[in-house]
Amino acid sequence: MLVQNSTNINLLYFAGMKQLIFNRRKYGRELLIDAVSEEEMEFIDDILQPSFYILLFVKKGNGRYQLDLEDFMLKNNMAIFIRPGSINIVKDITIEQGRMLVFEGAFLDEFFVDKNFIYKFNCFHSQDFPSFLPIDMRQFLKYYNMAAEIQEEILAMTGDSHHILRSLIYYLLIRMDQHYAERYGAPRSNLADTKMLEFQKLLFSTIRENKNVEGYARQLGISRVHLNKLCRQYYSKTASQVIKEHLITEIKKELKYSKKDFSEIAYAFNFSAPSNFSRFVKQMTGLTPQEFIRPLSN
Template sequence: MKTVKFNKTECGVDFLINVINGADVALEYLLPSVHNADYFEILIFRSGNGQLLLDNKLLQIEDNTILFVSTFQRKKWNVALSALDFTILIFQEDFLNEFFTDKLFTYRLLYFYQHDYPLILHPTHEQIQSIYNILAEIKSELVQPNLDSAHIIRSLIYYLLQRLNREYALQNNLPFQIDTSNHAYEFKRLMESHIKEAKRINDYCKLLGISRITLNAAVKKQFNLTATELLKQRLLTEIKNELIYSDKTISEVAYEFGYAGPNHLMRFFKNQTRMTTSEFLAAYQKGIN
């Protein structure tokens, strides 16, 4: 699988962030084969026609659509290039975390590392135009930087990301208050790197150095889910991706995730989806064809 990498030299910018006119890079970025990237993407479509297969979910691209893609998410595009008018905001995680002096910044945004709700927004035409204006300001500072450009970019990107976070929360009826303890965000961060070997809440409590009660209270307050529910969501997404994108057998996938045998994995999968793994794969193939 191809991994597209962020390249400052090719992008012609000094920061690990860029605003790109979609018409200039459509063939390079909207690949019809399965691929991923080492950066985050927010794609803003004024005009759109097609679909994005993102991990195991199919997203419809229409006029006035915003898509959110996290690092290394598997994706595959099926779009009418001639019908597209869009702009892409891309950035690497380290850029945001260092830019805002917050290693958990990307985990505070509801649309990144999201495994339950669709990674899409449908704003109005006026909202889209407002976002385009902000992106134009950011781009201007990137291509012609001044001594104060970093401060201006920081304020613009922070405002834009938080504004989108609010809209995403409202669209999906999600809480978006700040977790001052950071336990909920640390839990999300740890799941991204440990999900295959750590499948129990107690594993994460040990990593965080807190009690199960403390973790569950923080996650419930921030995401309106129990810690167990959030962990099961993340685990299910990872298993689905392995089933779809790898050539491994069920036994091999079960072994990779530390299950005692394939029956244990299949029982978990059936409990979460009400489908067997075979039924899921059949429905997936039917949905994308």
């Protein structure tokens, strides 16, 4: 992953993991967005976990990048979408030219009536398609120059800057999400229901504690029947399917990166017994936890 020399990002250390924490007051007054270019980035061979969103533009670079369950090589004219809580490993990374936008989801919430607006963007939240996007040079330069404009606005910082920055990042994300959908054949998010946006947020933030439809329906203040209806409308899946698919993705990440044994992982995900945990993994992947991690160990 990457650390900025510009002190915009702080590091917290826990359980062998380095978590990146956004510094909201780098510029004095609170600001939930920042932008830097390659000379302000330092790449380290480590495991890091950001607490914020990162949009990384690689104009010229190479090296192996591991992002959650993905493993890919950096290429020129590539964008990488990194969401909060994701696990990032970078080995032998070189970025000769690049820009990075970092922001908290609340930055967009302040601008729109719909809270949790960031969850409308599949490029950050899809678990069915890659987290990177190769882009043709001409289009890449348009995005890249917009990132530069955002950086310039932050450095200039006038009374209107907050409004300008939100407009710029909103336009950029909409365009990139369209490009992402076209590239991978991913459906554009049509999440218009505020309850579904909140459901998306809860899936990413409470999946370890809550694995059943009733629990999510209760948190959302709606019935189980209503939640199922919404999931069928927006995902063409039952609420239970959506929850299980999200849960197994998080479990796979834990199996891949954690040093915990299977029992510890089972209880961390609130399973009543390790045997129930193993049964769930087998049901969802066709493999036992031991079989799943065997090729990773090699």
